[in-house]
Amino acid sequence: xxxxxxxxxxxxxxxxxxxxxxxxxxxxxxxxxxxxxxxxxxxxxxxxxxxxxxxxxxxxxxxxxxxxxxxxxxxxxxxxxxxxxxxxxxxxxxxxxxxxxxxxxxxxxxxxxxxxxxxxxxxxxxxxxxxxxxxxxxxxx
Numbered sequence: 001x002x003x004x005x006x007x008x009x010x011x012x013x014x015x016x017x018x019x020x021x022x023x024x025x026x027x028x029x030x031x032x033x034x035x036x037x038x039x040x041x042x043x044x045x046x047x048x049x050x051x052x053x054x055x056x057x058x059x060x061x062x063x064x065x066x067x068x069x070x071x072x073x074x075x076x077x078x079x080x081x082x083x084x085x086x087x088x089x090x091x092x093x094x095x096x097x098x099x100x101x102x103x104x105x106x107x108x109x110x111x112x113x114x115x116x117x118x119x120x121x122x123x124x125x126x127x128x129x130x131x132x133x134x135x136x137x138x139x140x141x
Contacts (some may be wrong), residue, residue, distance in 0.1 A: 006053045007045050008128030010088065010120045011061035017092070017120025018042075020049045021128040021135065029122040035061075042069060046078065054078060055131045057085035057123070083131050085123075092123030 019030040028049055033041055056065050073080050083085035097110045098121035
């Protein structure tokens with residue numbers, strides 16, 4: 001059985017975050033890299049994880065990323081989609097800090113901490129989860 005995987009991208013002017021997620025929202029790979037690596041990272045993730053859909057945040061640089069990637073991805077038969085990015089950086093920041101509570105950081109409230117590295121990859125995870133939530137809405141009983 002082929003596993004559904006998506007590549008979510010949180011675009012930016014100088015760097016972007018990416019995350020590969022399964023249908024079950026399992027994060028298979030994530031990272032933050034310079035914009036100049038866009039094609040190579042996308043190509044590598046598509047190949048390694050058999051990605052069929054690429055989701056791009058609709059804010060800073062999103063339209064440019066979409067326009068840049070569209071011809072190559074459509075030629076490969078991949079689906080490309082823009083997704084609402086509102087609040088994803090804030091959520092990604094919180095998730096980054098919560099996931100990295102080791103040592104003395106466990107003692108300091110999250111609201112008083114600052115990320116010590118770029119967390120665009122966590123914002124990309126949020127975007128991927130939003131896309132999957134739209135694609136596979138949960139039944140409410």
